[in-house]
Amino acid sequence: MSENQQSLWQFMSEQSDKLLNQTFQHVGLTFISLLFAVLIGLPLGILIARKRKISGSVLAFAGVLQTIPSIALLGFMIPLLGIGAKPAIVALLIYALLPIIRNTYTGIVGVDASIREAAKAMGMNNWQILFKVELPLAMPVILAGIRTATVINVGVATLASYIAAGGLGEFIFGGISLNNTNMILAGAIPAAVLAIVLDGLLALLQNLNFKRLRKVLLVLPIFLLILSGFYLLPKAYGSSLTAGFTPEFMGRQDGDLGLKSVYGLKIHTIVISDAVMYKAAFEKELDVISGYSTDGRLKAFDLTILKDDQRIFPPYYAAPIVRESSLKKFPELEKVLNLLAGKISDSIMTDLNYKTDQLHQSPEKVAKDFLISRNLFKVSKNGKAGIVRIGSKIFGEQYILAEMYKMLIQGNTDYKVATKTGLGGTKICFDALVNDQIDFYPEYTGTGLLVLLQPKAEFAKQIAHDKDKTYRYVNDEFRKKFQIKWLTPIGFNNSYALMMRRKQSKELGVYTITDLKQYLDNNK
Amino acid sequence: MIKVEAVSKSYGNTLAVKQVSFEVSEGENLILLGTSGCGKTTTLKMINRLITPDAGNILVNGKDIAKEKPEVLRRGIGYVLQNTGLFPHYTVAENIAIVPKLLGWEKEKIKSRSNEIIEKLHLSEKYLSAYPGELSGGQQQRVGLARALVTDPSVLLMDEPFGALDNVTRTSIRKEFKGLEELKRKTMVMVTHDIHEAFELADRICLMNKGEIVQIGTPKDLLYKPVTDFAKNFLASEKLSLEFKIISMDDIWDLIPSSEPVSATSLSSSVSVWDVMDKLQSAPSLVVKNPSGEQKNIAFSAITEAFKRYQKKQSHE
Ligand SMILES: Nc1ncnc2c1ncn2[C@@H]1O[C@H](COP(=O)(O)OP(=O)(O)O)[C@@H](O)[C@H]1O
């Protein structure tokens, strides 16, 4: 434990530049959106306190906005506002709106009627009543709303990294996909501390007496503005093209690290989630992205792969990895899963992915159609002899494979199947397997090597270029370390790839990664 | 001077105030009396336009209030509420300064006038920097009164000003209220449902029922010349104690036998029979002096005898 803590400390001090930058971005994001939420929510709250008839519908509308899942909301924003700061700020603002509107309304409506009447009877006009009586008296309630909104924003802002808006989410989600606990904690701990500290400070403010509150309220807007300004701090370095890489890619030797060390590529990079990356490239928000060679969106968004002329992205096999205890428990399992072995080539997988990603067919339909075409499909026997639990990561290809395995098991054995799909990144899925929450899931040998086993860099370099060596190595190590077996590969090779829009690639004459580097060096 | 002419107000189907008319002359205190829900507050609030009447006219100091800007009208009329309506986020000084500030008074003038009014209302200056929440109910009510009086408005409206106080505080503050110099010249309309309060403080009482005026007159008129059964029954249970309160030694002076005074100190004959009897509890007899300088020595038996004869005379008139 103490070793672990120390290495967390080490990680944080090594990455202190990034950490500081992310924290500033996080605070900035939180407060810019809060500022706008106050600018919109406060007048709206006042308005509905005056016109109570419309209060119900306004509050209901703000309530509905708040129930939109954060990832979905960020997704909706991209076509409208692109990626980066703007959509993130708007999304956060939308979440902060409800508590501010509601508390402004409640605070003002809650002002003692006899006090309001006295103000009127003494000859104050409506504005004087608002500014001298209603707002000051409602202030503790309004501040409580701002406090709630702040805490919500600190939390939701971690998701901003999905759409390249930065913040502590970069470490958190990077850590999840790279199986790096220290990285997760380096993002999660500051985020939690931030939430607690801001909550505490605002609680103090809320409980101040009237005399002190009056003074603090004069300083507060300035404070808000300064904190918002954090977000505008200069970014690392600029270049003529912009790259968007996933957090996982950023931390892998066969990823950004290799691009830097082998190619010497210097490109303005933002961290973004796999879910929105392709679309952002299509919408010209990004020029270069990291993707999988078999991804269906490659075809869908008319992207082209830059040739990896120095071979830093070795090809890897995909294969189901299974707990050995599960193989014992379900004797027929291995045979059934191997029905798919060698059946899916690169082009077939790309085509299947295209069907779900772009033609929006359900993974279930795509899986069934494929099995039927290969004469592998059998009607489910509705067996009841034990439940096989299938896992999958949260992207299309994994869903399709999980569906195929489900149909094969149901059609060929008497086992029942439970699917636990959408298990976040590699770490979440693998942890579920190790902890006996699932029996198997499809994994890639490259990920097994570089993310899960993490051997010394030199050793990794030696074997990584050979896909069969890599397969044997991970299979041996997994059996020893985790009692997990790699079954026969499914056939297709999956590897990382750099991609650009086909049109842009042609215009710039950039077809290989070396071309890209030269272009960047010539166009600073 | 206030003139209310045939004013009505209804809320949906309830007719809260029906064709009410009355006049309050300068320096007079008119009290609106009646059971709760009879329309007193509604009537009062129409005078400073907190409520707009459906029909009728109201004149304050000769001017039709409907033609004035409501804010300007209200700044010129003092208003005291049952729950004080003090701003909890303002200090006592700031509360008192609200109307002067709206009127654009200079800082110095506000300060000196605030100090003056607070002294007249027997509040210590140290409370000026306190918040209302730190004061007792009686003190808060005084601050509410100070706030209404600080600009010396000629007209004062009060809605159950002592209603929120406990009985003891209420009686003592009422007594004090009666003696306040600041209030002597004011044209006042005050609302209460407390019969004793009305009889103690009113020049004239306006008795209301179900939104209508039953009778307007002096306390004695109401007591001895009730115009309807409602008026008679309304006061019946309290009649005796009210009589003690409103009948003064002047009223029964001639019915008391002459006697030689035995004390150098004497009471004025304007005090009520009630007050004299109260004092007789601790002394066997008292000396009372009338405006023409005549003095009489009064004992318990003499005063009760004279009171009975006075009562008999009133009921025969
Ligand atoms: N805002 C209002 N809406 C509806 N009815 C009201 C309103 N204010 C007063 N009333 C009704 O008008 C009548 C007179 O009320 P009010 O003048 O407050 O009586 P009082 O002050 O004599 O107790 C009551 O029946 C009361 O219920």
Ligand SMILES: [Mg+2]
């Ligand atoms: Mg009332």
